[in-house]
């Protein structure tokens with residue numbers, strides 16, 4: 001398993017008491033597969049993703065990323081793990097307006113200490129993998145919404161993460177572009193062997209995923225394994 005969340009409980013302050021956002025949630029995601037996390041608004045999906053990203057430390061439970069038990073890591077080691085092993089893709093691409101597509105990717109590699117020439121080569125390779133080889137020198141305002149989300153996906157893969165965390169990546173796209181982005185995410189998950197978690201409201205988007213975990217009021221209420229090719 002490349003991502004193991006076991007017995008995660010998370011509470012938030014709520015006036016004089018606490019609100020239980022996650023209640024003993026266990027999810028394991030093998031390399032090369034996509035697990036969809038579905039559930040109504042407020043059910044705890046984003047909280048679980050933030051726990052998996054090691055951005056929120058749960059009250060109890062264990063988060064193991066690429067074999068690293070994160071509860072045992074120092075703050076510096078966690079930062080390092082996030083940079084090297086976890087890719088995140090959120091609803092809005094959040095690209096830097098003044099940088100070209102390939103430069104968006106190079107920044108990530110630069111922060112991880114990769115030499116500039118190899119970062120550019122890898123950036124171009126990834127833009128090719130997401131179908132944007134001919135848009136490498138375009139800035140965000142020169143790209144469509146779907147193309148911006150593809151740059152975002154390529155950027156998340158720049159440091160070869162073991163874990164890919166994806167939150168509603170198609171919410172800003174029409175159905176056709178959304179389906180294309182999801183198809184791409186599934187294909188890249190298989191090809192690059194990431195353990196991918198996909199948060200979605202939309203059940204029509206579950207076609208290519210390997211497993212579905214349903215969450216209600218912070219607890220897992222159903223799980224199903226679909227065709228696994230990973």
Ligand SMILES: Nc1ncnc2c1ncn2[C@@H]1O[C@H](COP(=O)(O)OP(=O)(O)OP(=O)(O)O)[C@@H](O)[C@H]1O
Pocket residue numbers: 012013019021039040041042043044045046047048
């Ligand atoms: N920082 C916070 N402080 C207090 N309560 C929070 C905080 N973040 C989330 N919550 C609460 O925790 C519960 C789970 O929220 P979460 O954002 O994880 O749900 P979600 O399933 O991702 O919802 P949505 O689909 O609307 O994004 C909700 O009741 C929410 O109000």
